[in-house]
Amino acid sequence: MANNTPQAVRGTQDIFGADAEAFAFVVETFERVRKLYRFRRAEMPVFEKTEVFSRPLGETTDVVAKEMYSFEDRGGESLTLRPEFTAGIARAFITDGWQQHAPLRLATHGPLFRYERPQKGRYRQFHQINAEILGAAEPQADVELLAMADQLLKELGIADGVTLQLNTLGDPESREAWRAALVHYFAAHKDALSEDSQDRLDRNPLRILDSKDRGDIAIVANAPPIDDFLTAEAREFFCAVTSGLDAAGVPWQRNAQLVRGFDYYRHTAFEFVTDRLGAQGTVLGGGRYDGLIETLGGPHTPSVGWAAGIERLAMLVGDRAEAGPDLVIVVEDDAAATFGLKLMAIARHTGHSTELIASGSPRKRFDKAKKLDPRTIVVVDCHDGVPVPSFRKLADESFELEIRTLFEAVTP
RNA sequence: GCGAUCGUAGCUCAGUUGGUUAGAGCGCCGGUUUGUGGUACCGGAGGUCGGGGGUUCAAGACCCCUCGAUCGCCCCA
Structure with a gap:
């Protein structure tokens, strides 16, 4: 490397x-x-x-x-x-x-x-x-x-x-009252709190509520709940949200x-x-x-x-596989490479995702095409120096027929 | 910022209590076989073992430092 x-x-x-x-x-x-x-x-x-x-x-x-x-x-x-x-x-x-x-x-x-x-x-x-x-x-x-x-x-x-x-933090009035009550409560249990949470008491007391410390969790369980401090308006707002969710x-x-x-x-x-x-x-x-x-x-x-x-x-x-191509064109004789390109252009222009395999060992090109998991494969070979496409039977016969029809009119 | 675990081929990993020229599978490249085909076999390329220092006759392995990754803590708009 x-x-x-x-x-x-x-x-x-x-x-x-x-x-x-x-x-x-x-x-x-x-x-x-x-x-x-x-x-x-x-x-x-x-x-x-x-x-x-x-x-x-x-x-x-x-x-x-x-x-x-x-x-x-x-x-x-x-x-x-x-x-x-x-x-x-x-x-x-x-x-x-x-x-x-x-x-x-x-x-x-x-x-x-x-x-x-x-x-x-x-x-x-x-x-x-x-x-x-x-x-x-x-x-x-x-x-x-x-x-x-x-x-x-x-x-x-x-x-x-x-x-x-889901939770409500209330309006500013509710929130302030709750916060003050929490500070009061946690201050009374300060010695039992974890070191991190003792810090939080000064910095950001609300955060003690989602501490991961086991001891803290026990103390948090008995902390005063926001519900005790909600104003009537805040309570009504939260009710409207929850009943709306139920309705939806x-x-x-x-x-x-x-x-x-x-x-x-x-x-x-x-x-x-x-x-x-x-x-x-x-x-x-x-x-x-x-x-x-x-x-x-x-x-x-x-x-x-x-x-x-x-x-x-x-x-x-989770993993999502990349879809295989509609069509793979395999050039088995390099003399047919240009014809392969021509077919590929036509296929792509008619909306079919297409790959061309025209390099490496000719014997192994067909195997490469199979591995791409296409809907159909077209092999281009030369007979008497003339490129000829042939169509390989895969599971998807109707699609193969469609491609065959598309390519029939194409001459080298 | 703190802690734990881990860094060997492109990928996934082996590599005995330290002991010759560092291995496998997959992938890649080439060949043989097959010949309407995804098989099998043969061969090849590819690694200063994350980097640096140390211990030792000898380090991929042990020690220190460093970089990176993963997971967790802190934080989380």
């Missing part, structure tokens, strides 16, 4: 073959389903001014300090490779005057970048599909968005073993421990979770982010969205 070849950057992937087919299947299915739900397609920049991502998060968080791919351009401006879609879309909503389209349903997909240690289903350049409804305060928006996610997973054939976990036939499971780390999240939070992907069990996640667009200097714009990692979905989808 050449030892002076540059290596691929850590956490990047070269996706090929069956993996690439599974990836494409996920994207194609998403594109089909989003049209059913009337989501409009958007193409967004891969990088933005750093502020677009850092401002909603708060400047000091780990996420901003350590997890973003930020760099200065030649003008000295700090730019960042997008670590998520939502912030860029929110920026565009403001700067491009998309208020006029509200409520706006948007779908997009593409690469995202986070500076993290790679592990199963986690990469530094990874890919997501993404759906948002901007400027919609009604719980019906949450329901539709979730229904779309549910249908997507079904059409991908991976809904089995995946459950929708979307099964869900309450997970009162499910939280979001950032303050702009309100009301609905959800994750579709599987037990088949090790530590990275979330297959699709999202929530309502009524506060986000304001933090970027826009008008109050209640919105809700989700994103899903294409790699993780592709892993669940």
Whole structure:
């Protein structure tokens, strides 16, 4: 192996073959389903001014300090490779005057970048599909968005073993009261908490709720639930979401421990979770982010969205074989090579995927053709110096006949 | 940032308690057989054993460092 070849950057992937087919299947299915739900397609920049991502998060968080791919351009401006879609879309909503389209349903997909240690289903350049409804305060928006996610997973054939976990974080008033009660409760049990969770108590107390530490889990079980702190409006909103899901036939499971780390999240939070992907069990996640667009200097714009990692979905989808060609043309005599090319051009122009085999040992060309698993094979040989096509009987006789008819009029 | 496991041919892997010129299967290339065919056989190309240093008469194997991969922790917008 050449030892002076540059290596691929850590956490990047070269996706090929069956993996690439599974990836494409996920994207194609998403594109089909989003049209059913009337989501409009958007193409967004891969990088933005750093502020677009850092401002909603708060400047000091780990996420901003350590997890973003930020760099200065030649003008000295700090730019960042997008670590998520939502912030860029929110920026565009403001700067491009998309208020006029509200409520706006948007779908997009593409690469995202986070500076993290790679592990199963986690990469530094990874890919997501993404759906948002901007400027919609009604719980019906949450329901539709979730229904779309549910249908997507079904059409991908991976809904089995995946459950929708649902929670509410309430409105800001509910959320603050709950947060205060949690801090109070965890502070009283501080000595029993794991070291990590003692840290979280200062930094991000809600995160103690999804600690993986056994001791923490026991303490969390008795923590005050959000339900005790919901305002009447917040309770009503959540009820509307759950009854809407029931009406739409979307099964869900309450997970009162499910939280979001950032303050702009309100009301609905959800994750579709599987037990088949090790530590990275979330297959699709999202929530309502009524506060986000304001933090970027826009008008109050209640919105809700989700994103899903294409790699993780592709892993669940499993290997997908690349389809064989319609036709393989085998040139057994090199003198017939040009005629083979002519036939191939005609076949392709009439919409048949076609490969030509005209190199290597002539004896082994037919075997190569068989291995491609085509619908039919045409062998081109020379009789008295004249190229002659002959047709090989495979299972698909009607298709063979179609090709035979197509080639009959062709002369060398 | 931390931890565990692992790096031998294009791919999947063998390689005994350290012991001559490092192996297999698949794939690739060529030949023989078959001759309406996916078979079988023969041959060939391809490896400074991830890299560097050390121990030893002798290292793919043992020790240290380093790079990379995988899985997990932290984090998760």
